[in-house]
Amino acid sequence: MGFLARARVKSPWILHYCTGGCNGCDIEILACLTPLYDVERFGILNIGNPKHADILMITGPVNWRSRHVLRNLYEQTPDPKVVIAIGVCAATGGVFHNCYNVLGGVDKVVPVDVYVRGCAARPEAIIDGVVMALQKLEAKKSGGVSYAAGAR
Amino acid sequence: MPLMSGNLIKNLFAGPVTRPYPVAKRRSFPRARAQLLYNPTGCTYCGICANICPANAIQMKEDRESLRINRTYDSFACIYCARCIEFCPNGALKMGVEHLEPTDRKAVMRTAGRA
C-alpha cells in the first residue's frame, strides 16, 4: 500500500450532523471522542467542517428541513468520502416511523455506506462502524467516480 | 489560575483510561439490551409482539393463499426496548448483550409459520 493510500485510512476526519433524531446517538458519537473510547487513536478528529471531512456521521431520521442541509453537506465534502448512518432512526426512521415530518432514513437523501444499529448506538458499535467505513474509504479513489449523484 | 494542573498531572502519571475497544473487549453488563434474539421454533405466531412493538419493527402478515403467517423483524428499526420479550407468551424472544455488527446494507429477517 502506498503512503497516500495508507494515509487515507489512517486519518479519517469526521463531520457529525444530526438530521432530527433524539440526540441519543449524537452524544454517543461525542462520547467516542472522550478518554474512555478515544477514537483519536485511529487518527479520527471531529472536524466540524464538511470541506475538511472524510466521514459523514449522520444521525436521525432526516426531516424535511434538514434534508436540504444533509444534501448540501454531502456535496461540500470532497471525495473520497463515506457516509455512516448511526442509529436505527437514521436507517429506517425507527421509533419515528409514523411521524409526519420525517423521511425515514439517511439513505433517502444521500447514499449510505455503513449502517450502525442501536437506539442509541453504543460507542463500541460506532467504533466498529468507523472501522468498517475505513475499509470502504480505502476502496474509494479520489477523483474517481463522483459520489455526488446520490439517491434522490 | 492553573487549577487544571492537578488533574493533568494525575492523568499523565496514572496512564490513559482508554478502553482499547476493538483490541480488547469489555464484558457487557448482563442487563444490556443490544440485540434481539429470536427463536422461530418456539414461536406460535400469535402476533402479540407485532402489536406491542412501538417501533413497528416486527410485522405479521397473513398469507391467505398459502395459509401461512409471515413474520418480519427489522433490526434496522428495532429500538431494543425489550417490550416484545416482556409480552411474548412463549419465550421465543431474548435480549442479547452484544451489539450488532455494522453493515453496508439493510435487510429484514423473515420467518413464516402456520396460521
Added chain:
Amino acid sequence: MSGEQLITLLIFLPAVVALGGLVLKGAAAQRVVFVPAMVALMVAAAALALQVLPREALTFTPPVGWENVVAVLKYALIAYFLYVGITARNGLVLGLAGFLAVLLPVVQFGVLGGHVAVEPVFYADVLAVIMCLVISVVGGLIVVYATDYMPAHEAHFKLAEPVRTRQPQFFFWFVLFLGAMNGLVLANSLPWLFFFWEVTTLCCYQLIRHDLTDEARGNALRALWMNLIGSVAMVVGIGLAYNSAGTLSIQDLISGGSAPLVLLPLALFCLTGFTKAAQVPFQSWLLGAMVAPTPVSALLHSSTMVKAGVYLVLRLAPGYADTSLSLLVALFGAFVFMVTSLLAIGQSISKRVLAYSTIASLGLIVCCAGINTELALAAGIALIIFHAVSKGMLFMAVGVVEQQIGSRDIEDMDGLVARMPLLTVAAVIGMLSMLFLPFGVAFAKWAAIGAAGALAGGYIAVVAFLAIGSAAALVFWSKWLGRMLGEVPVVADEKKPVSAYGSVLLLVVGAVGLSIFVAPLVAALIQPALSTMGYSQAFDVSGWHLRTAIGVFPPWALFLAVTAAVLLPALFARGYRGDLDPVYLCGVNVNGGSVQFTGMAGKPVLVTAGGAYWKQWFGESRLTPASNWIAVLLLVALFAGVVLR
C-alpha cells in the same frame, strides 16, 4: 542652463503656467498646455539634479529688488488671510492672522531692524534637489491626471449656483502650488522660506474650498487656522534665531553647532513643520481636506504641503543632533506614527484611511529626523520619495474608483478586482509598496527600526512605538487589500481615461522600479544627500546587498523571492479553469451558491460580509482625544526640554 536659471525656472514656470491656465477652457486646451509644461518642469528638476550632484550644492541669490517684492507680497498674503477671517467670521483665522499682522512687523523692524541680507537666498543641495524631483515628477503627473479628473468631477458634482466651471481657478492654484513648493525647498533664507510657506498655505486653502460646499469652506478654514499656528511659530522662531545666532540662513543656523539658544527657534520651526505635516494634534485639517477633489488630496498628501512640513524638520536635523530635542522629536514622530496607524484600522472611508496612513508616514519621517543617525536620515529621505510616489498613485487610483463606483467606502470595494481589474491591480501594487518588504516604504521602516534600536535610552520607547505602528499599518492595508481582491460575481466594467490611467500606471512603474533599484537610488541620491548634510555614509552599497553597520538588507534577493512568492501563485491561479465551489454556510447555501443562505421562515438571506473595524479599540472617538492630549504633552515636553536645558 545654469543652476540659477534652473532654480528660477522651477519656481516661475509653474507660476506663469498657472496664470495661463486661468484663461484656458476645456480639457483639450488644458492638456495641450499643461502636459508639456509639466514635462518641462520634470526636465528642469532633473537637469538641476545633474548639476547639483557632482558638487556639494548650488547657491543662488536673486537681485536685491526681489527681496522687497517678496516682503510686500508677504503682507498682502496676511492681509488676505485677515480678509478671509473677517468675511468668514472665523475667530481663529482672524485672531491668528491679526496676531501675525502685528508680529511680523514687530519681528522685522523690532528684532531684525529692517532688512537683513541673507547669503545665499537659494541653496540647492542634494536634499533640496530630491525634493524638487519629487514635487515636479509626482506633482506633474497629478496635474496630468487632473486634466481627466476635473471635467468628470464637475459633471458628477453639482456645483453651487451659479453653475459655472471653476476649473481655471482650480488649475491656477494647483499649478502655482508646485512652484511655491519648489521655492520652499530651495530657499535658504528664512524670510523667503516664510513667504513660500504662506503661499502653499494659501493654495491649500483655496484648493480645499474648491467645491464651495459648506463642508469644503469649513474644512478649508480649519486648514487655514491650523497652518497659521505654524506661521506664528515660524515668525517667532525667525526672531529668536536672529536674536541668538545672528543669522537668517538655514545653513548657518544648523551648522553653527547646537547652542542651547539656537535650539528654541529650531524647536519652533519643528512645530511649524508639524502643523504643516498634519501631525497629531493637528491631524484634523488633513482629514478634512479630503472634501476637495481627489487630485488635491493626491497633491497634498504626496508631493506638496505636508511634505514641506517634514522637509523642514529633516532639513534642520543636523542642527539639533545629539540633543534632547532630537529624542523628543523622535518620540513625537513615533507616537504619531503608531497612533494614526491604529486609527486607520478603525476607518472604512478609503480616503480617510489614506489620510491617516499619510500622517503616519510623515510621523515616521519626523521620527527618522529625530533619531538623527545617518541610517535614520537615509530612511527618512527614502520614505519621502517612496511615500510620494505610492501615495500619489493610491489617491489617484482611489479617485478613479470613486468616480466609477460612486462610493469612497471600502465596504463598497468588495471584489473590485473583478470590476476594475487594471486599476485594482495598480492599487494593490501601490498598497503592497506601502507595506511589503522589498518595496521602499517597508525598507525605510526596516532602516528606521534598526536605527532607533541602535540607540539606547529613550529610543527604546521610540522602537516600541514603531513596532506597534508598523504592525498596525500591516493590518489596515491588509484589510482593504483583501477586500478588493475578494471574489464577487460581477463582470468587469472599466472605463479607462487615458491621462488618469497613464499617470497612475507611470507611478506604479515608478514605485516598483525605485524599489528594485533601491540600492542605486541610495548610492546615487540618498548617500550624497547625507554627506552634504554632514552625515557619514549609512550603507555599504558595494556588494549585492545594502549593508549597514548593524544589519543587511538584500533588496535583490528579497525582490526575487517575494515576487516569486506572490506573482507565481497568482499566475498559476489565473490559469485555473476548474469549477469554483460554494463556500461553507453551515449547510444552508441557497441553491448550492455562495451568495445567499436559507434563513428564517425559509427565506433566502444575502450573506453580507462587512469588514472589521474594532471601533471599541481603534475608533476615533476612542483614540483621538487621548492621543491629542498625549501629543500635546509631548510637544510641551519638547519645549520644556529645550527651554530648561
Added chain:
Amino acid sequence: MTWPIIVAVAAVLLAPLVGGLLRGLDRKITARLQGRIGPPVVQPFYDFGKLVGKSRVVSSKASMAWAWSYFLLTLTAFTLFFMGQDLLVVFLILAFAGGSLAFGALSARSPYARFGANRELLQILACEPILLLAAVAVYFQTGKFTVCSILEANQPLLPYLPLVFVAVLIVLGIKMRKSPFDIAASEHAHQELVRGVYTEYSGRFLALMELTHWYKIVLLLAFIALFWAQPLWVGVLIALGAYFLELWLDNIAARLRWSWMLGVSWSLGVGFVVVNLVLLSVVV
C-alpha cells in the same frame, strides 16, 4: 558564503520532518494529559498525506494563489533565518506571510473565513511588535541584527533577556494557535469561527497550510533556541521546553477573546521587552 546556504537547505529539508513530529508529539502528549492514548506520533504525516490525496475543492481563485504565497513567504523567512540574515527582515516577511493568509481568507465570500482573517490580522498586531522588539533586544546584546551575530556572540542571551524570552513565549502561544490565544483558527476546531482562516481551504491546500504551519513553528522554536546559543544544544532543550510549556498552558486554560490577547501581548509582551531593554541599558 557556502556554509549558510548548506545550513539553510538542510533546514528547509528537515523542518517538515521536525515540525510534523513536534505536532505529533503535541497531540500525543495532549492526549496523555487528558488521560487518553492519543494518535500515533506520526499522525500529522498521515493527515498530510490524506489531505494531499483528497479531491480539489476551491471556492476562490485568489485564495488559491494566496495560499501558495503564504507558504512561499514563510519559506523565504525561514530560509533567510537559517542563512543567518537580518532578524528584522525575517520577522517583517513573516508578518507578510500572515498577511497573505489573511488575504486568502478574505478573498473567499465566506463569513467565517473573513472573521478568521480579521482575527489573523489582530494576531499579527499582537505578535509583530514583540518580535520586532525582540530583534532589537538581540541587537542590544550582540550589536547586530543578524542571526549570525547571535551565534558568534560569546555568551548566551537568556540571562540578559529573560523578559524578552517571556514575551516571545507569548508569541509562540499565539502562533501555535493554542489556548488561551487561539482566536483565528483553533487547533481543536470546536470554536465559533468553524476553522477561521482555514475554513475554505481543503485537500491539498489545507495540507499546504499545515506544512507552512510546521515551518513557522520550527522557525519560532529556532529563534527561541538562539536564546542560549552557547552551546546550542541547551538552546534546543529550552525551545523544546517552551513548546511543552505551551502545550501545558493549552490544557489548563480556556480560549480567551481577541481583546484579551491584544491587551496581554501589548501590555505584558511589549511591556516586558521594553522593561528588559531599559534595565539592560541602565545596568550596562
Added chain:
Amino acid sequence: MQQVHVEAAGDAVVAPGELLAEVERLVSAGARFTTMVCLDEGLEFEIIYLFQKQTLELVNLRVRIAKDEELPSISGILLGAVLMENEIKEFFGVKIINLVIDFQGRMLLEAESPKTPLLKVKANSKQPGGGQ
C-alpha cells in the same frame, strides 16, 4: 425549604375579546406564562393558556374560538409566548394576529412538510387536516 403542594389548577373560561385584558390582569398579579395547548374540537378550537403564579400553582385560561375566527396574540404582553403561538398557528392553522415575531407558518415545518398537521377537521368541512 418547605415542599409546596399545589392543589388542582384553577380554571377560567374567557371570551376571545377579553383575553388580552385577562392576561394583563394575571401578569400584573405576578403570574407568568407557562404554555399554551390547542385542541381541535371539530368546529372550534379550544386554546388553553397555562399561567404560573408566584406561589407556583397553575392558572388556566380557556378560550374557545371558531376555526376561522382571529385570535389576538398575547406576545405583545408576554414575549415568552411568541414561539408557542407560532407553533399553534402552524400546527392548527389558528389565525393568530399581531405576533411580535411571525414565522409565517414556517417555524418548524418546511415547504414540503404536511400543512397544519395537527388539525383534524378543517374549517367548514369534515375532511381531515394534514398528516396523511
Added chain:
Amino acid sequence: MARVTFPFGPQHPVLPEAIQLQLTCEDERVVEVLPVVGYMHRGIEKAAERNPYSHNVFLCERICGICSFIHALCYCELVESMTKIKAPPRAKYLRTIWSELSRIHSHMLWLGLLADSFGFESLFMQCWRAREIILDTLEMTTGQRVIQSTCTIGGVRCDIDSEMKPEVHRQMKAFKKELEAIYPVFARDYTVKARLVGKGVLPKEQAWSLGTVGPVLRGSGWAYDARMLGYAAYDELEFEPVVENGCDAYARMMVRLREVVQSVELVVKALDRMPDGELAVTARRFPEGEGIIRVEQPRGELVEYARGNGTVRLERLKVRTPTFSNIPALLLMLPGCEVADVPVITLSIDPCIACTER
C-alpha cells in the same frame, strides 16, 4: 456601519444539534439574532395520537436522548394520573434515582460541551470521563446507556436489587471524587471566569416574566424547581432548589454544577431509603379526561398535557419542554455580545433542540 449577516448553524462545530441563529454583526458585536428552527422537528405529538397510548412511553423517551428518562417518567405520571393508578413506593424511589442519574449525566455532558465551546479541551475530556461512571451505572441498572426504557406506566421495569446497590454506592463515590477534581476548575479558574462572568445577563425580573425555567431561572435568583412539587419520591427527600444570584452565564453554570453535587446526594439518599415492595402495577382502564404534569428536567420544568377519551389512543398530547421556554431569553441575551461569546451564551441556557422541536 459595515454589517455581517451569516448563518450560525444548523451544522456548526460548536452546536451538537441542528439549530440556526441568523446573526447580524457589526464588527464582532452581535446586533441582531433571529432563530431558525425546524431542523429537528419530527412530529411526535401527532404520532402520539396515532399510537396506542402505551407505545408512547418509548416515543416520549426519544424526544430526547439526553433527558430521556424524565420524559418517560413524565408521560407515565401523566397517564397514571389519568387512569387513576399510583406507582408503588419502590418504583417511586427507583424513578427518583434514575431521574437524578440522568440529570447528572446531562449536566456533566453540558459542562463538558461548555468547556469545549470556550476551547478548554482537557476540561471537556475530564467532564465526559466522569460522566462515563454515571453511564456505566445506568447501563448496569437498566441495560442501556442513554435511553433507558425502564419507566413504564404504573411503575418501573427493572430493579436495583441488593446485589447492585453497593456497586451503585461505589460508583457514586468514584464519581464524587472525579467531580471534586473538576469543581474548582469551573468555579474558580481565571480563564473560565473570564469567559463566563457577566456574559448573557438576564435580570431577575426578566427571567420571571419571560417564563424561563430551570437553571436559567434559578441562576437569576428564583427558587423554583418542579421537584418542589413533590412528584416521584422528592417529597420524602428534603429537596431544596439550588439558587444563584449572578444572573449571568457563570451563575447558570454554577447552578448546574451545584445541582450535580446535590443529585449525587439525592441518589445516595434515595438508595438508602428505598422501601421494598413491588415494581409496578397495571392500569385497568384507558386514560380519560385531562391531565397536566410538571416535572423537573435537567434543563428545567417540563409540562405535559394530555386529553384522553377512554380509548386506547390519546386525543392530544402536548409536551412543553424547558428549552422551548428558554429560547426567548436567549434571543434577548445575545444582541450586544461578541461573536466569540455566542457559543457560550447559547450554551448557557443548555439548549436542547430535539426536545424543543419534538
